[in-house]
Structure formats: structure tokens, C-alpha cells
Amino acid sequence: MRGGAFRYEFLQAYRRRSELVNPVVFFVMVCAMFPLALGSNAQLLAPLASGIVWVAAVLATILSLDQMFRQDFDDGILEQMELSEVPFYQIVAFKILAHWCLTGLPLVILSPLLAMMLYMPSESYLSLIVGLLIGTPILSLIGAIGAALTVKIRRGNIVLALLVMPLYVPILIFGSTAPLMAAEGTVPAAQLLWLGAILVLMATLAPITAALSLRANIYGS
Amino acid sequence: MNWTWFHKWGSPKWFFQKTEALVLWFGFLCLILLVVGTVWGLAFAPEDIKQGNSFRIFYIHVPSAILAQSIFMAMAISAVVGLVWRMKLAHIFVQVAAPIGASITLLALVTGAIWGKPTWGTWWVWDARLTSTLIQFFIYLGIISLYQSIENRDTAYKATAIACLVGIVNLPIIKFSVNWWKTLHQPATFKLTEAPSMAAEMWVPGLIMLVGFYLFFAFAVLVRMRSEVLEREKRTAWVREYLEKKNVL
Numbered sequence: 001m002r003g004g005a006f007r008y009e010f011l012q013a014y015r016r017r018s019e020l021v022n023p024v025v026f027f028v029m030v031c032a033m034f035p036l037a038l039g040s041n042a043q044l045l046a047p048l049a050s051g052i053v054w055v056a057a058v059l060a061t062i063l064s065l066d067q068m069f070r071q072d073f074d075d076g077i078l079e080q081m082e083l084s085e086v087p088f089y090q091i092v093a094f095k096i097l098a099h100w101c102l103t104g105l106p107l108v109i110l111s112p113l114l115a116m117m118l119y120m121p122s123e124s125y126l127s128l129i130v131g132l133l134i135g136t137p138i139l140s141l142i143g144a145i146g147a148a149l150t151v152k153i154r155r156g157n158i159v160l161a162l163l164v165m166p167l168y169v170p171i172l173i174f175g176s177t178a179p180l181m182a183a184e185g186t187v188p189a190a191q192l193l194w195l196g197a198i199l200v201l202m203a204t205l206a207p208i209t210a211a212l213s214l215r216a217n218i219y220g221s
Numbered sequence: 222m223n224w225t226w227f228h229k230w231g232s233p234k235w236f237f238q239k240t241e242a243l244v245l246w247f248g249f250l251c252l253i254l255l256v257v258g259t260v261w262g263l264a265f266a267p268e269d270i271k272q273g274n275s276f277r278i279f280y281i282h283v284p285s286a287i288l289a290q291s292i293f294m295a296m297a298i299s300a301v302v303g304l305v306w307r308m309k310l311a312h313i314f315v316q317v318a319a320p321i322g323a324s325i326t327l328l329a330l331v332t333g334a335i336w337g338k339p340t341w342g343t344w345w346v347w348d349a350r351l352t353s354t355l356i357q358f359f360i361y362l363g364i365i366s367l368y369q370s371i372e373n374r375d376t377a378y379k380a381t382a383i384a385c386l387v388g389i390v391n392l393p394i395i396k397f398s399v400n401w402w403k404t405l406h407q408p409a410t411f412k413l414t415e416a417p418s419m420a421a422e423m424w425v426p427g428l429i430m431l432v433g434f435y436l437f438f439a440f441a442v443l444v445r446m447r448s449e450v451l452e453r454e455k456r457t458a459w460v461r462e463y464l465e466k467k468n469v470l
Binding site: 142156164173177217 | 364375
């Protein structure tokens with residue numbers, strides 16, 4: 001059942017291929033907006049690059065969160081999953097993992113390309129990628145709580161964004177300053193370790209909290 | 222230990238009857254304290270050597286900033302009580318306190334901006350404390366909008382309580398990260414120009430205002446909770462009896 005939930009997510013995603021690409025396209029487009037608004041000056045863009053990529057990643061994740069549970073909640077599959085003998089939080093954890101694989105991971109893979117387009121200094125690449133690799137799962141985990149809380153709200157998208165965005169602040173700060181530190185020649189160990197610590201905390205708490213929130217929505221009549 | 226006193230507060234009727242006198246007391250006391258504190262602070266407290274009269278906004282700014290944080294704490298504790306003991310009143314408290322908390326936080330931000338203009342020269346600085354207060358304000362707004370957009374009341378109560386707890390777990394991380402981000406970006410440009418030891422005639426009105434603010438919160442929360450209880454329990458006999466006694470029906 002655990003693996004089944006995971007496979008089910010991928011099958012669903014494969015059947016809605018075009019939706020799958022949307023957050024990635026959005027991510028690239030937002031990144032492309034910044035040079036258009038700020039000017040294409042390399043000196044100006046280089047120090048901003050990591051911030052731009054991170055903000056775009058956060059926005060793209062927020063855009064994709066609403067679909068994490070909604071469809072399954074609406075057609076009752078989620079209720080059936082809750083009733084199965086597997087602990088519900090484990091199924092939720094697998095759903096979050098699948099969400100990250102399908103939206104977070106593509107962003108990480110694309111980020112070097114965008115960093116290059118924004119003239120990011122070459123010393124910063126590694127810390128940007130590692131930071132995103134640790135940070136985007138946190139975005140999915142915290143976002144899952146928000147998505148679970150708003151699953152019953154029609155057009156819950158905006159409420160979800162309002163709820164989740166303040167909670168993304170630490171990840172944004174640690175993630176976007178790591179490449180800046182690397183550009184100055186220091187190893188951004190503190191930032192990445194903090195991201196790691198938050199990831200461990202959220203990986204422990206978020207699936208349980210999201211499961212609790214989904215239950216409140218399923219049984220709240 | 223005997224827990225009946227605790228469980229009695231779970232009954233809306235008990236709560237409504239017991240708080241009837243309390244509301245008036247809180248209201249009068251907070252009115253007296255706020256008037257005394259304001260007049261003392263604005264007219265009689267000595268001027269600050271460095272900041273002159275502009276420091277007097279301290280008497281509104283500091284109590285509101287302290288209260289704004291306490292309200293969040295109270296909401297989180299109440300959320301736990303609501304989720305664990307399924308106490309409706311605790312959920313009502315969370316829902317009723319959130320808008321008050323948001324407005325007090327906004328008051329702290331606005332008075333801070335007004336204070337910042339003469340002392341720092343700008344309305345807004347990305348100072349660590351200002352930034353984390355701003356984010357706390359956003360969290361309040363998120364919780365309020367979550368409550369308002371869920372139609373089913375019980376689900377809304379539960380969801381708000383969970384959001385509160387998620388917020389309180391994240392708040393220290395947010396504060397820490399903002400502090401840390403501050404020191405990384407601009408090393409110590411602004412320091413609050415508070416003297417470490419204030420003269421007694423300066424801080425006493427501040428303390429009065431602080432207590433007044435807390436009492437105001439207690440008063441406002443009780444008034445709102447009582448009206449919420451009346452609305453929720455409007456079909457019960459005791460509410461009808463109460464309204465008949467008041468000659469409303």
C-alpha cells in the first residue's frame with residue numbers, strides 16, 4: 001500500500017503530463033521576468049541571482065501545492081486511503097515525497113541553467129543546487145500542511161499562499177544567502193546545516209500534522 | 222488533583238454566567254489604567270534626553286508589541302486545549318483572539334514606523350525585530366483568512382487550531398533566521414536608543430499601560446467570546462431564559 005500510494009501518484013501525474021510541466025514553466029518564466037524588469041546588466045544581476053531563483057522556486061511550489069490533495073479529496077480516494085490499514089500519515093508522507101519528486105526535483109535540475117542566465121558566479125553553483133536540494137523538500141512538507149488545511153475550500157489557492165508564505169521565510173533566507181557566502185569564498189556550512197535541521201524537523205512533524213488536518217476535513221462533515 | 226473546575230469551563234453556560242461580572246471589571250479597570258497611563262505618559266513623564274518628546278510613543282508601542290506576542294502564545298496554548306480536550310470554548314478563544322492579535326500587531330508596526338521617522342530618519346527599516354513582527358502579522362492574517370474561508374464551523378475551528386500550532390513551532394525559527402539574516406546583510410546599523418536603565422518616572426506609566434493593554438485584551442476577548450457563545454447556543458433554553466430576563470425577546 002505504501003509503495004502503491006507512491007506509484008499511484010506517479011501514474012496520476014503521468015496521465016496529466018501537461019499539468020506536470022506547468023510549475024516548471026512558471027519557474028523559468030518568473031526567472032526571466034527579473035532581467036526584463038531590472039535590466040540585463042551582469043554586475044547588477046549576479047548578486048541577485050540566487051535570490052531570484054529562490055523566490056521563483058518558492059512561487060512555483062506554492063502554485064503546485066493546491067493540487068497535492070484536492071483531486072483525491074474530492075473524489076473520495078483520500079477517505080479510502082484513510083480507512084486502509086496503513087497508518088494515514090505514512091500515505092501522506094509518500095504523497096509529499098511524490099510531490100517533491102514531481103515538482104521540487106525538476107526545479108533543482110533546472111536551477112543551474114537559470115543561474116547561468118542570471119550571471120551567477122561559478123563558485124555559487126554548488127551551494128545553490130545543494131541548498132535547493134535540501135530546501136525544496138521543506139517547501140513541499142510545510143506546503144502539505146497548508147494544502148491539507150485548505151483542501152475543502154473552493155479556490156483555496158490564495159488562502160493557501162497566505163498561510164504558507166510566512167512559514168517559508170527561514171528557508172528563503174538560508175537558501176538564498178548560501179550562494180552569496182560561497183561567492184565571497186567561504187563555505188556556507190551554517191546555512192546548509194540549518195536547512196538540514198529544518199528538513200529533519202519538518203520531515204518528522206509535517207506528515208503527521210498534514211494527516212491530522214486532512215482527517216479534520218474528511219470527518220468534519 | 223481535582224479537575225472539575227477545569228471541565229466546568231468547558232460548558233458554555235457556566236462560562237457565560239461566570240464571566241458576566243468579570244467583563245465589567247476588566248472593562249472598567251482597563252479604562253482607568255489606560256487613561257491614567259496615557260495622561261501620565263504623554264503629559265507628566267519627563268522628556269527623553271536624546272529623543273525629546275518623540276519617545277512618548279513608547280507608551281503605546283512597547284505594550285502593543287509585547288501584547289501582540291503574548292496573544293499568539295495564548296492562542297497556541299488554547300489551540301492545544303481545544304485539540305486535546307475538544308473544548309469548544311478554547312476554539313472560540315483562538316478564533317476570537319486572532320483579529321485582536323492582528324490589530325495589536327498592526328498597531329505595534331504603525332507606532333514603530335511613526336517612532337522610527339524622527340529617531341532613525343526613515344519610516345521603515347529592515348531591522349530584525351521589525352521584520353519578524355511583520356511576518357508575525359502575516360501569520361495572523363493567514364490564520365484569520367483560513368478560518369473565514371472554511372464553511373463548516375467545526376472543521377474551521379480545528380484547522381485554525383492546527384495552523385496556530387504550526388505557526389508557533391515556526392515562529393522561533395523565523396525569528397532566529399531573520400536575526401541571522403540581519404547580521405549577515407547589514408552589520409549593526411541601527412540600535413534602539415533606549416537607555417539600559419530608565420528612570421522610574423518614565424517606566425512606571427509604561428507598566429501601567431502594559432497592564433492596561435492586557436486587561437483591554439481580556440475585556441475584548443471576553444466580550445467577543447460571550448457574543449459568540451450566545452450565537453452558537455441560541456437554540457438552548459438557558460439562552461432564551463437569559464434573553465427574556467434582559468427583555469430582548
